[in-house]
Amino acid sequence: KAGVTQTPRYLIKTRGQQVTLSCSPISGHRSVSWYQQTPGQGLQFLFEYFSETQRNKGNFPGRFSGRQFSNSRSEMNVSTLELGDSALYLCASSPNLRGHQETQYFGPGTRLLVL
Amino acid sequence: EDQVTQSPEALRLQEGESSSLNCSYTVSGLRGLFWYRQDPGKGPEFLFTLYSAGEEKEKERLKATLTKKESFLHITAPKPEDSATYLCAVQGGFGLIFGQGTELSVKP
Numbered sequence: 001k002a003g004v005t006q007t008p009r010y011l012i013k014t015r016g017q018q019v020t021l022s023c024s025p026i027s028g029h030r031s032v033s034w035y036q037q038t039p040g041q042g043l044q045f046l047f048e049y050f051s052e053t054q055r056n057k058g059n060f061p062g063r064f065s066g067r068q069f070s071n072s073r074s075e076m077n078v079s080t081l082e083l084g085d086s087a088l089y090l091c092a093s094s095p096n097l098r099g100h101q102e103t104q105y106f107g108p109g110t111r112l113l114v115l
Numbered sequence: 116e117d118q119v120t121q122s123p124e125a126l127r128l129q130e131g132e133s134s135s136l137n138c139s140y141t142v143s144g145l146r147g148l149f150w151y152r153q154d155p156g157k158g159p160e161f162l163f164t165l166y167s168a169g170e171e172k173e174k175e176r177l178k179a180t181l182t183k184k185e186s187f188l189h190i191t192a193p194k195p196e197d198s199a200t201y202l203c204a205v206q207g208g209f210g211l212i213f214g215q216g217t218e219l220s221v222k223p
Contacts, residue, residue: 004158033210043159043202045210056209090158092211103149104211106158 001027004107006091012113018079021110025072025093031055032074033104034066037088046089049074050096078112086114117142117207121214128193128221136188136217138203146206148186150179153200153216162188162201193221 005024013019025032034046045058049068066076072093078085088111092104120139128134140148147166151159163172165181172179176197178189188201200218204211 035210042215043204043211043213045207045212048210058209103147103161103164105161106151108158111156 004091004093004105006089006107006110008110009108010111010113012115013081014115015081015083017081018077019081019112020075020077021089021091021112023074023076023091023093023107025074025091026105029093029095029105030072031094031096031104032068032072033092033094034074034076035090035092035106036060037090037109038086043090046076081114083114086112088112117205117212119203119205119212119214121201121203121217123217124215125218126220128190128219130194130221130223131192133189133191133193135190136201136203136219138186138188138214139184140186140203140205141184142205142207142212148181149204149206149211150186150188151202151204153202159202190219193219195221195223197221 007022031050033048035043037043048056052068063079068074088109090106090109092106094102094104118141122137150162153159163179168183170181176191180187198221200216202216204213
């Protein structure tokens with residue numbers, strides 16, 4: 001079974017721009033979560049999508065948004081980029097078969113650099 | 116407030132020198148404790164899920180255990196290829212809550 005895939009793998013943007021990152025979950029997985037990883041803050045939860053609905057959201061500003069499509073693929077968008085948004089953005093999927101969060105499997109991440 | 120603390124921050128071992136990594140947690144109602152391994156520039160790789168105190172799981176040279184307040188990742192006779200950052204996480208109210216990780220270096 002193919003793992004979680006994320007595109008693009010690397011991205012360079014300038015302050016004020018916006019960016020869209022894409023994630024394809026493991027086949028059959030219905031839940032997709034996004035995380036931001038930085039050296040100072042570690043891994044922090046951004047949001048979770050299930051059946052095209054945002055189910056949970058972390059403590060991030062409204063500039064960070066996402067969506068999920070009917071095939072479970074997900075995108076996240078960051079508008080008005082700031083230098084502090086430079087990070088590794090990770091997507092994770094889980095089967096979510098029992099109505100609660102289960103083991104999450106991570107993709108390779110998208111490395112975003114904001115200049 | 117849900118919280119995860121890992122220790123030590125960094126650990127250097129000689130090949131074959133067994134040791135343990137610690138993960139202390141506070142969470143209202145544990146719904147899962149997860150161990151991941153992360154290599155530089157890559158996404159976390161799933162290792163174990165533990166759900167209840169007393170539970171143990173093993174995989175090759177790794178063994179994870181769980182108590183009501185902490186989890187241990189025991190590494191037996193490590194090899195250089197075990198060098199990585201090991202992350203512990205608990206299922207919080209909103210997504211996984213991660214510790215800062217333990218950076219393990221195993222020298223031949």
